[in-house]
Amino acid sequence: MESFLPDARRARMALLVLAAVGFAWLLTPRIYGPFTDHLHKEDGLIFLSGEQAGESLLTTYTGYLHVGPRLVTQTCAAAPPEAFAACVAGGSAGLRVALMVLVFAVLSPYVRRWGWALGAAGLVIFGGIGQQEVLGNVTNLRWFLDTAATMALLGSFKRLGLIILASVLLILGVLSDPLALLLAPVALWRLFALEGRAKIVPALYFPAAALHIALLNPEARGSFLPEFFVDPLINTQNMVVRSLTEAVLGETGTTAALAIAGPLAVTVLTIVTFALLYLIGFRRLHTQQKWMAALLAAAGFLFLVATVNFMDPHEIDVAHGVARASRYALIPSLMVGASLAVLLSEYPRTAWGRSVRAATVGLILVGSVADSRGDEWATRGPSWSATVEETRKACEGGAEMLTVDVTPQGVPKEWTADLNCSWVTPEAA
Template sequence: MTRLLDLSPSTPRTSPWPSGTGRTLAIGAFLALVLGGLAWLRLPAVARDTFWAEDGRNFVQSAMFHGWGDLFTPYGGYLHLLPRVLANTAVMAVPLDGYALFMSGAASLVAGVCAGIVWMVSRQHVGSGWALVIGASTVLAPLAAREVLGNAANIHTILMWTLFWVLLYTPTRRSTAALLALFALVAALTEVQAVFLLPLLLWRSRSRLRRIVYGGTLAGVLAQLLCVLLSPRKQTAFGHVEPLSYPYGFVINALMPIVLPTRAIGPVLSTTAQLVPLLLVAAFGAAFLVLLRGASSTARVIVSAALLLAVLTYVAGVYTTPLDLYDYASHSPAQLRAVWLARYGVLPSMLVISALCVAAGDRTRTRPEREGMRRSEAVRKGVAFGVVTLLLLSFACFFSPSDTRRSHGPAWQPQVVQAREECAEGAAAVTLAQTLGWSVEVPCGRIR
């Protein structure tokens, strides 16, 4: 089994793994379980037992009525392979009153597995400690618990994040490349924005093993594009977003949650307007300038790709869902005080965190030889220490979210108890409530 992953030191230029392949694989599995557990613990108990959006109304309901035949049924203009797999597994293997808990738990475990994968592949470019921070951000990014963690509908965000790191990795065994290609295929069949990762296929494309991974990615992306053509997305959100609201919103959703509690972001914005966001941009920009001094070309490429992808995915998310809530530049101080934080900031926030870690933890950084360069390196190490301290404090202090949008239910299990009574009275089907005013229709035959 251990030969399935690149855990051998036989190729030191491309394989970061220390001796002891079994130990490294065990660490990756351990991290997957621990971080998956942390993703679960970040959700309040009622949120774990509450369906989020499409999880109930679309995926589980479709699984109840159509079974495994719905795996490649488009929704919203694209495919959602993994959420449908999880929903069908719930319907097939779990009692009805455990559906919501299963979906939350399975999505948390998937996030943990993705975190383990990110840790293993990112070690090719950064030291193990920095890779741990990058992997942990999969589930500990402050804004992730609001809408992304613990639900299948938004697991595509975490798959997109993991696929970014998978495409930066150079396998050294065919079996490893095949496994990563399978992951890439599933990820691309779940997240239509994987199309934004296609430029990464040009990087180090001479590697035959990379091409195997690229093949899985391309197959999934082409299937998504075909789905977009045959079943185009219907416009469901209407509003107006000024051009200035895009960069302003990016800072609000991607940067501010890293340094401020989500409850404090609105009051800070209403008091200082653009001042704090501008200071944050300046601080992050200065940190990147210092950390990238002497960095390798590989580190510079990864940092640039991460930051560009962060901006692109945020802009694409808001542009395709134009709500007045995202028109931050036009909001009054009173509106800013109750600022709406979007899930479109979660992936950009992870990418910014990873870019900082790559800039600080570059494995192939050149060593300073002159006195002036050594002084510059001391400054860089000081900034790197400040960055890792900030990130660890952010993960710890903002672990428990102020609101997951499921924090007030409605919980699934109590409704199932009530539904059994309704079905006993002769009803043919019952309608159970979930978040956002959505509902799930359940046949009484299944409840009985």
């Protein structure tokens, strides 16, 4: 079905308001302070340092491209140095708002009322997992771009504005994370299934994927796939809790559930609950809705499997909590949330049907609110404005480049950035 933004004025106004409020919310200080005045991990160590060293958009890091983060970095480096950290946060927020619009357009044909599509789109901004370590930085932007690439391929775009939006997000996604290369079968299917100008978006996947593959260094990351079969219980718990439980309860809610009931009980309860949700609701969907709901849920789960393939399952064992590598649950949370929106939009209008919808949506909202406090490590370091001021003073001594600390500090890994004095103090150039 063709992707579209509903013609109803209320729908478009609601989307516009959500986009404006969402963008502002993504830049709003959380309880740990103004994270927009901090430079986050690889944002400084890799991307800003690389920009200062003259690296191009096609420079690889850990074996693959990061075009989206590097594009935001290079654009923000053209602004005054004091504004760099805030600009990076703004660039990340802007891309998330663009993804929100894309999700709304893709899901609109598959739900009974546009409010369900808007709710699923709102998870991109307000979803619980998105308020944690992925907030306000470009280091973790690739998780959103993987979601964008998936949504761009699942949609059918015939209107020029949406074609441009989907094309840009698709290309950025494919050139920012090798996980997006796994979407090749989906792109091939959509290329043959769609007609006319709707073929434009999936057709653009292949040159972008070819470029990434040509520059890819697959030996840079090792696989832990054999470990998956050593302890299947741990791996099953990791998969279920990080793909399904966190999608509804968020990080904080899932942490509380694990502390109360333990990982095995949470895993079993999650499987039973989702099985009942889908068994009851799936039969009420028409064929295309069934395909979309199934594809979204499957995409979220498979992305998680591909992601944890590069991590020792014991290191991310949910028995020790889900805060470690919480970013891994982001794609599943968005995809499963979108799948639930399609499913619940057709649930019976009976008392029990309304109760199921209310309970599911209520848990997601509570989880999102609980996680909206942000990430405490996002401000555990020097403020960027102070760093720039101190660097300028140090550059007066005649240095050409200085290494400065970035956020977070007080952790085992040293997070720094290399700054050119000619950038920090342009008049010295």
